[in-house]
């Protein structure tokens with residue numbers, strides 16, 4: 001069966017204030033990193049793949065070196081003709097020339113980290129681009145031929161109000177993307193946000209923002225197919241669905257995770273060690289019990305839910321009685337209430 005391929009690019013123009021992804025604004029090892037990464041890609045010569053996701057960090061900071069990585073992937077892997085090939089881009093790092101080259105090289109899906117269409121919110125997040133630049137990046141991507149674009153937005157960020165989210169969503173509607181990911185801000189330990197006094201929306205506003213966003217995106221014709229992901233029919237992210245359905249994937253580059261032969265491997269996040277040949281830091285065998293737990297913890301994130309054949313019967317019946325789960329056509333899935341209280345449901349399977 002064809003696999004998913006994830007490739008991590010650990011460089012950004014500079015770190016956003018909330019981000020704990022493995023990435024750095026120090027580009028001194030960039031060239032050597034790309035060379036080491038291409039060597040790792042070559043190790044997989046002949047492997048069949050039907051989704052590729054180049055993420056980060058900010059893959060587009062590599063400029064033309066990104067095209068080298070894309071070409072190396074095409075040379076090494078046997079990509080299915082219908083392969084979904086996504087690259088993540090920060091709107092402050094793209095121009096028409098680079099987008100056209102990416103498209104020409106075979107990238108057929110672009111994921112733009114917009115976060116907000118309000119400049120004061122973007123500034124508070126430490127983003128490198130303005131709202132106008134985010135719109136320009138989107139329109140340039142369309143012009144370069146991208147007909148499958150995702151926009152990432154963030155909810156409950158500093159200074160956000162229901163009114164400001166409405167204006168972000170109106171701008172999203174104007175762009176008319178095929179896919180939207182809406183993530184609520186998580187304040188991660190070790191990030192500048194963790195130690196800052198932030199002007200965050202209160203709990204009631206947070207709920208309002210969340211409900212308004214879900215309903216607004218649905219009214220745009222985007223179906224909520226996963227807790228934080230909305231897509232037009234046929235544009236669901238196939239690569240991400242592999243994670244939620246426990247299909248095999250190969251992760252290349254620092255911090256990338258792989259899942260193969262019931263093992264999850266996670267590569268080191270240290271760029272210098274990676275360049276010196278170090279690969280995974282962690283190797284975890286996922287036994288049958290763990291696989292079953294993950295089947296529910298990951299699978300229930302999706303609207304379609306999990307194919308059900310009687311596992312965790314007591315837990316499932318309890319969650320059904322609480323109105324959080326529902327059984328239908330041989331599947332068990334979250335109800336509307338279950339979507340809102342996802343964490344309560346997932347805790348039951350830990």
Ligand SMILES: C[S@@+](CC[C@H](N)C(=O)[O-])C[C@H]1O[C@@H](n2cnc3c(N)ncnc32)[C@H](O)[C@@H]1O
Pocket residue numbers: 018019020021055056057058088089090091112113114115152153154183184185186187188
């Ligand atoms: C790797 S980043 C995307 C691409 C690119 N690096 C960018 O930011 O433009 C993936 C997405 O995760 C989300 N994200 C990152 N850190 C987050 C946090 N602490 N809380 C919530 N969402 C977060 C953002 O929406 C971001 O676009």
Ligand code: SF4
Pocket residue numbers: 011012014015016019020021023056057058090113
């Ligand atoms: S959110 Fe994106 S651009 Fe910002 S630091 Fe994280 S990976 Fe880099």
